[in-house]
Amino acid sequence: xxxxxxxxxxxxxxMAASAFAxxxxxNPTGHKAAAxxxxxxxxxxxxxxxxxxxxxASAPGNHDRxxxxxxxxxxxxxxxxxxxxxxxxxxxAAGAVWGQQVSRPRIVATPNGTWHVSYAVNDLHPTxxxxxxxxxxxxxxxxxxxxxxxxxxxxxxxxDMSGTIHGGFVSxxxxxxMAAAPDGxxxxxxxxxxxxxxxxxxxxxxxxVSRDDGQSFSVERNLVNTGVCPCCQLxxxxxxxxxxxxxxxKVLPGSIRPATVMRLSSSSNTSAESVSIGGAPWQIAGxxxxxxxxxxxxxxxFAAVHNGGxxxxxxxxxxxxxxxxHFDFKGLVHPEATVSDxxxxxxxxxxxxxxxxxxxxxxxxxxxxxxxxxxxxxxxxREILTGDNAAQSPVVATRSDGAYQIVWQQGDNIFTDTLAGx
Amino acid sequence: xxxKFVIAAILLAFIAPLSWSATPAKAIQPPEFKQILNSYxxxxxxxxxxxxxxxxxxxxxxxxxxxxxxxxxxxxxxxxVAVDEPxxxxxxxxxxxSRYFPAFLTYAxxxxxxxxxxxxxxxxxxxxxxxxxxxDRQGRVVKRIQGKKTLEEFRSALETITRK
Numbered sequence: 001x002x003x004x005x006x007x008x009x010x011x012x013x014x015m016a017a018s019a020f021a022x023x024x025x026x027n028p029t030g031h032k033a034a035a036x037x038x039x040x041x042x043x044x045x046x047x048x049x050x051x052x053x054x055x056x057a058s059a060p061g062n063h064d065r066x067x068x069x070x071x072x073x074x075x076x077x078x079x080x081x082x083x084x085x086x087x088x089x090x091x092x093a094a095g096a097v098w099g100q101q102v103s104r105p106r107i108v109a110t111p112n113g114t115w116h117v118s119y120a121v122n123d124l125h126p127t128x129x130x131x132x133x134x135x136x137x138x139x140x141x142x143x144x145x146x147x148x149x150x151x152x153x154x155x156x157x158x159x160d161m162s163g164t165i166h167g168g169f170v171s172x173x174x175x176x177x178m179a180a181a182p183d184g185x186x187x188x189x190x191x192x193x194x195x196x197x198x199x200x201x202x203x204x205x206x207x208x209v210s211r212d213d214g215q216s217f218s219v220e221r222n223l224v225n226t227g228v229c230p231c232c233q234l235x236x237x238x239x240x241x242x243x244x245x246x247x248x249x250k251v252l253p254g255s256i257r258p259a260t261v262m263r264l265s266s267s268s269n270t271s272a273e274s275v276s277i278g279g280a281p282w283q284i285a286g287x288x289x290x291x292x293x294x295x296x297x298x299x300x301x302f303a304a305v306h307n308g309g310x311x312x313x314x315x316x317x318x319x320x321x322x323x324x325x326h327f328d329f330k331g332l333v334h335p336e337a338t339v340s341d342x343x344x345x346x347x348x349x350x351x352x353x354x355x356x357x358x359x360x361x362x363x364x365x366x367x368x369x370x371x372x373x374x375x376x377x378x379x380x381x382r383e384i385l386t387g388d389n390a391a392q393s394p395v396v397a398t399r400s401d402g403a404y405q406i407v408w409q410q411g412d413n414i415f416t417d418t419l420a421g422x
Numbered sequence: 423x424x425x426k427f428v429i430a431a432i433l434l435a436f437i438a439p440l441s442w443s444a445t446p447a448k449a450i451q452p453p454e455f456k457q458i459l460n461s462y463x464x465x466x467x468x469x470x471x472x473x474x475x476x477x478x479x480x481x482x483x484x485x486x487x488x489x490x491x492x493x494x495x496x497x498x499x500x501x502x503v504a505v506d507e508p509x510x511x512x513x514x515x516x517x518x519x520s521r522y523f524p525a526f527l528t529y530a531x532x533x534x535x536x537x538x539x540x541x542x543x544x545x546x547x548x549x550x551x552x553x554x555x556x557x558d559r560q561g562r563v564v565k566r567i568q569g570k571k572t573l574e575e576f577r578s579a580l581e582t583i584t585r586k
Contacts, residue, residue, distance in 0.1 A: 034507060034534065053507060069509070100507040101536065102475065168522065174475075193477075201478050201570070231476055255569060285569035287476045289536070289549045306548060308568065313548050339546050359545065364535065390535050411534050 023384075023417040026050065026075050028087055032412040033073075035101045037395055041109035044079030044400035047144060048407055049090070049107040049117065050414045051099035069095035072105045072119055076144035079400065084416075090117050090138060090147045098122050098133055098174060101393055101409075102233060102289050108180040114213050115140040115147075118188045120174035123152065128160045133172040135190040139214040153208040153217055157194045169193075173206065177234040177291070181242035181266045186210040188217070189234050189246065195226060201285055202251045203230030209266075223264070224274075227251050233291035242266035245301055245324055247292030250274060255285040259292040259305040263324045277318035278329030282309030295345040295352065299323045300373050302352050304333065304343035314340040315356045319375035330375045334358050334367060346396040346404055351378065351422045353404045355394035363390040366408045370422045378422060386410055447504065447519050449512040449532035455542050458501070458529070459561060465497045466583050467557040468576075471540055471547075472528070473505050474518045478570035479552040483523050485573040486554070489580065496584045497559070502528030505536050505551060558583050 026048050027033035035051040052071045072090040077083060090105075091097050098120040099105050105119035116139045125132040136150040154173035162168050176190030189207040196203055205224040208217040229249035236246045244264040249257045258281065260274035277292065292305040301320040307313060314334060318327040333354055334340040340358035347353070352375070355368040365386060370378040384391060384406075394408040402421040407414060450458070459467065470486055472479035483502070490500040504515040512530035519528055531539050540547035543555050543563055556565040556579060564583050567576075 032534075053509065069514070070507075100475075102473075168518070196477075201481075231478070283569070284550060285571075286478045286553075287473070287551050289551070308548050308550060313546070339548050341549055364537065390538075392535065409534065 023415045024084065026084060026407070026414045026416055027052065027073065033414045034409055034412070035099055035104045036393070036407045036409060036414045037104055037107050038397045038405055038407045038416070039107045039109050039115075040397050040399055040405065041113055041115070042111045043113060045109070045113070045143070046077040046397070046399070046405055047074055047107050047109065047115055048084065048414065048416055049074045049105055051097065051105060070097045070099040071095060072097050072099055072117065074107060074115070074117070074140075074144055076115075085144070088144060088146065091119065092149050096121050102231070102287070103174045103176070104233070106176070106178040108178050108186070110180045110184050110186060110213055111182065112184070112213060113143065115144050116178060116180060116186050116214050117147065118153075118176060118178040119150075120176065120190075121150070121152070123156065125156055125170045127158070128162075128170045130160065130162055130170045131168060132156055133169045133174045135173045135176050135188060137188055137214070137217065151217070153188055154190060154192065154206060154220055159194070161193060161196065163198075175231060175233045177236040177246070179236040179238045179244055181238040181244070182240060183242040183266060184211070184213060185242065185266050186214050187236060187244055187266070189223070189236055191228055191230055191232075191234060193230055196230065201230060201255075202226050203228040205234070205248065229257050229287075231287035232257070235291040235294050237294050237296050238266065239296045239323070240298070243323075245294050245296050247294040247303060247305070248274065249288065249292065255283050256281045257284050257288070258282070259303065259307065261292065261294055261301060261303050261320070261324045261327070272324070275320075275324055275327060277303040277305065277316070277327045279307040279316045279318070280309035280311070282307055284308060290342045293343045293345045295347045297347040297349045297373065300347070301327075302345045302347060302375070303327065304345050304354050304356070306341040306343070314358075315343045315354075317354060317371070317375065321374075328375065333369060334381060336360065340367075342393050344395045346398045347373070348398045348402045348404065348421045350402070353396050353419065355396045355406055357392045357394060357408075363388060364392055366391045366394045366406075368394070368396070368406065368419065384408065384417070444525055444527040447512045447516040447528050447530050449508060449530045450539070451532050452538055452542050455503075455529065455539050459542070459557070462499055462501070462557075463561050464559050465499045466493075466559060466580065467561075468498065468500045468580070469503065469543060469555040469557060470500065471503045471505055471551050471553045473551050474515060475506070476551045480522070482552060482570045483526060485576060487523070487525055488573060489576050493580065493584060498580065498584060500527065502526050503539050504528055504530040505539075506530065508532055508534070556580060556583055
């Protein structure tokens with residue numbers, strides 16, 4: 001692990017210190033890392049996951065490589081000393097992971113300390129001899145020291161959709177998310193193109209659930225048959241009742257693609273209607289690349305996403321106080337920025353932290369701000385100072401001590417730091 | 423000149439615009455992208471930001487290629503910019519381009535920042551693909567088009583620029 005002196009945290013507009021320590025580079029030097037995720041276990045251990053797109057990822061074992069050839073790595077910080085351990089490779093076959101910023105592998109922990117990872121893979125369809133993009137899962141039951149051989153959760157369908165989705169994939173099950181609930185269930189969800197029509201840009205949403213800590217998974221289930229933006233990532237979290245809150249984008253007539261949150265029961269996987277988080281309608285027959293970020297505390301659900309429909313496009317923030325039945329639109333989080341995107345949200349039960357990347361003056365940097373549970377800003381917008389180095393794609397998580405942990409990409413490296421819980 | 427050669431030349435003239443292979447996708451940095459755009463001054467340029475995983479992008483690329491072909495005599499040029507994660511020698515983008523869109527002249531980003539090439543044209547680009555920019559003969563951005571459009575919509579958008 002490398003302690004870097006490149007970065008430091010300061011306030012924009014005031015000089016109050018907020019960081020506990022200098023940022024740490026998590027990935028080994030010399031590797032090209034991207035698309036980080038972070039999760040905190042019940043015992044306080046933290047896991048940071050990233051995609052390694054180093055050239056040696058294209059080794060044998062990566063069969064019909066299509067457009068990405070990456071590995072997934074994890075580093076664990078024990079609660080006792082907080083020090084991150086060495087990088088552990090998650091996938092067995094080198095370079096088999098279709099991992100990138102727009103289709104991030106995910107990591108979560110169940111209460112007994114098992115780490116669960118989901119990721120998309122370039123599988124070779126045995127009949128069509130073409131690439132099928134599938135969702136895989138693996139777990140570590142030894143505290144992140146090793147991972148089981150990955151298992152495919154999405155089925156290989158019979159049809160060849162490569163002519164419809166134009167990407168050579170006979171089918172695609174990617175852009176997914178994962179969540180672990182307090183009841184121990186593990187939910188893996190993905191966007192699926194198996195029902196996509198040639199003249200449509202509408203995908204489906206599928207899920208598989210494990211109720212035995214990842215030892216086995218249910219057969220995949222079609223949660224939403226149509227109307228899901230096919231290349232907009234999903235984002236799921238769970239509340240203390242083990243319900244899932246799922247952020248996604250709908251496809252409505254006229255190519256309006258609102259960011260929505262859907263509540264699903266963990267026990268039955270029955271779902272409520274997806275609810276728009278508000279903001280101006282965005283007409284876009286395309287791929288907004290970042291997911292609808294969601295966090296939850298009690299009945300409060302917080303959602304943030306880039307909305308290109310606003311008069312000045314940028315990250316918007318909305319709050320629900322009734323478990324995602326309705327959302328109050330709070331507006332842009334960084335109206336002064338030239339452009340802002342890629343929000344991540346976390347809540348420690350007392351405050352809400354939103355982090356995002358934006359261009360204000362100069363290179364793209366990571367910014368963050370605290371909010372009350374009612375969605376009111378607390379303090380100024382703060383910036384993770386990286387000088388002339390661009391920084392992007394932050395992800396935040398609540399630590400067991402109530403502080404927040406943030407991870408971001410800076411060039412080809414992944415950094416992390418601790419932010420006060422306020 | 424033999425009759426066979428003449429027939430072959432005539433056939434080639436018809437087939438080539440549909441099937442000719444453009445230069446392999448090259449990974450570039452912003453300064454090179456600026457130079458490339460400058461070299462097209464005097465042309466109307468369609469700059470299309472796309473990605474290999476973006477279904478709406480892939481659906482409109484054939485229309486953009488057809489539009490370029492239609493408007494070639496009016497000096498219309500099409501340039502693609504793939505925003506996929508960079509790989510060594512842009513191998514993944516090139517593998518895809520050569521297989522599915524061999525006539526598509528496209529570049530790929532070389533750096534870690536997805537928006538670094540778009541910044542050359544548009545400081546407010548919000549990382550949405552497809553995004554298509556229409557540049558006039560002086561190299562100025564005249565129009566930003568986001569989301570998949572039809573051939574007719576692209577024709578219409580281009581109309582006002584090519585007439586100038």
